[in-house]
Amino acid sequence: MTAAAPNRGQEIADTERTAVIVEDDDDVRALLEEVLSQAGFEISSAPDGRTGVELVERIDPLVTTLDVSLPDIDGYEVCRRIRAVSDTIIVMLTARTDEIDTLMGLDAGADDYQTKPFRPRELRARIEAIVRRQRRAGAASPAPSPAAGRTAADGLAVDPAARTVAVDDVAVHLTRSEFDLLAALAGEPGRVLTKDALVRVLWGDEYDVGTPVTSADHRRVEVHLANLRRKIGDDPGSPRWIRTVRGVGYRLDQGA
Incomplete structure (x- = not known):
């Protein structure tokens, strides 16, 4: 175990890469430590939920x-407790493969959900993609004009620069991934974005077409959008904003 990094309140430099591993299996924990150490992270590990929090x-x-x-504590509850005190990127790992488990993990605040046994190279690539996406969002212009980049659609207001969302003037809290998907749709109202395109939004690799997109990636987008719709009060059966285009993807309308 290595030393901790400075507080998140300071600007995170490329060399200040820290990770916490919450895993009770010694072998899996050792593998994760190896994968993340090779990616340049300083590692701290916990064998149970309370220590992890x-x-x-x-x-x-x-x-x-x-x-x-x-x-000791269910991983979903640990995720909720972590999310209450930190905006750390959370990747949940589990042997469970049911869709409800994925939904619960993402709903608890996880950024990604990987099943075991995982492929170390894929896990590392996904973590790096989320890190790049976060840095890209943080590199936005610090002083945009009052209306720059904002989208308003029948009571839904999305501000990509401030990363805020409001429905009928009431603020709505979204996870990082939910916000990025909504911002992508809101950035091109009326245009259908394919599931492949939305997967690449989550990866932060919108222009990298070399990495294949799988059905599991499509399902992850579907789960994030289901959570997003629930939080903004958008009924999929009678949508106010986000419409499903069967066999293609999704689009954001200006409202019925």
Whole structure:
């Protein structure tokens, strides 16, 4: 285990890459430590949920990997507790493959949800993609004009620069991934964005067409959009904003 990095309140430089691993299986924990260390992260590990929450609160790491099946607290509850004290990137890891488990993980505040056994190279690539996406969002112009980039659609207001969303003037809290998907749709109202395109929004690789998109990636987009619709009060059966275009993707309308 290596030393912790400075508090998240400071600007995160490329060399200040810290990660917390919450995993009770010794072998899996050792593999995660190896993968993230090779990616340049300084690692702190916890064998249970309570210790994991304490580490995240103290260190405020850039990335946290979180096992769902922990000996003391359910991983979903650990995720909610972490999300209440930190905006760390959370990647949940589990042997469970049911769709409801994915939904629960993303709904608890996770940025990604990977099943075991995972491929180390793929896990590393996904974490790096989320990190790039976060840095890209943080590199936005600090002083945009009052209306720059904002989208308003029948009571839905999206401000990409401030990363805020409001429905009928009431602020709505979205996860990082939910916001990025909504901002992508809101940036091109009326245009259908394919599931492949939305997957690449989540990856932060909109222009990289070399990485294949899988059905699991499509499902991840569907789960994020289901959570997004629920939070903004958009009924899929009678949508106010986000419409599903069967077999293609989604589009954001200006309202019925």
